[in-house]
Amino acid sequence: LNQFGLLKAPVNVRKLAVHLNLKVVEEDFHHSSHKDWLSGALILQNGIGVIAVNKNEGKQRTRFTIGHEIGHFILHNRHNEAYLDKHEPTMFYRSEKRNPQEREANVFAASLLMPKVLIDQYVAGNDPWTIEQKVKAIAKIFGVSEVAMTYRLTNLGYLN
Numbered sequence: 001l002n003q004f005g006l007l008k009a010p011v012n013v014r015k016l017a018v019h020l021n022l023k024v025v026e027e028d029f030h031h032s033s034h035k036d037w038l039s040g041a042l043i044l045q046n047g048i049g050v051i052a053v054n055k056n057e058g059k060q061r062t063r064f065t066i067g068h069e070i071g072h073f074i075l076h077n078r079h080n081e082a083y084l085d086k087h088e089p090t091m092f093y094r095s096e097k098r099n100p101q102e103r104e105a106n107v108f109a110a111s112l113l114m115p116k117v118l119i120d121q122y123v124a125g126n127d128p129w130t131i132e133q134k135v136k137a138i139a140k141i142f143g144v145s146e147v148a149m150t151y152r153l154t155n156l157g158y159l160n
Contacts (some may be wrong), residue, residue: 001115009118012113013066016112018158022073024066026055040065042072049073064109071108076101094102114152117130118157131159 004019005114017024022042029038039061041052051069051141052153053062122138129137139149 001026001112007115007118009141010063011067011071011113011115013063013112017066020049020070020073022049022051022070024053027033027052028056029054040069042069042075043084044077049077054105060143060148063113063143064145067112068105069110070112071105072101075104075108110148110152110155113144114149116156118142119152119156119158122151135159 001011001016004016006012006016006019014024039054039057042050043050051066053065053069053075057065098155119138119142122135122141135146135149137152138153139146141151144152150159
């Protein structure tokens with residue numbers, strides 16, 4: 001993020017994808033007959049990558065999915081591979097236990113969208129807000145869900 005001048009909230013994951021030579025496309029992955037559908041996919045061919053995101057999901061979810069797919073690209077890049085990521089209601093997937101790469105991509109996305117150095121700036125300081133008010137306000141600033149921000153603040157030791 002520092003390298004590309006993107007270390008500010010909300011992190012522009014689409015610009016980061018462009019800097020990494022990844023094309024982001026929106027697809028209709030929703031099928032009404034299925035409970036689960038794809039949130040996103042990363043397709044790699046000969047070092048060229050395309051991130052496909054589900055155009056039927058909200059902005060916060062889409063941002064997380066792009067971050068997750070960038071995580072696969074940075075951490076797990078093989079020359080010809082595809083990563084298909086199913087929709088789940090929270091940012092932690094059932095498949096994490098079976099596939100550590102999914103957990104790694106989720107942690108990467110959380111760290112990318114909610115960098116500790118920026119979180120520290122927003123959490124520090126004395127204000128009269130309750131924890132719930134602070135989580136809601138910071139989540140909005142970072143363009144993530146309150147659930148994602150709660151996980152991140154807990155993992156950083158700000159919440160029990």
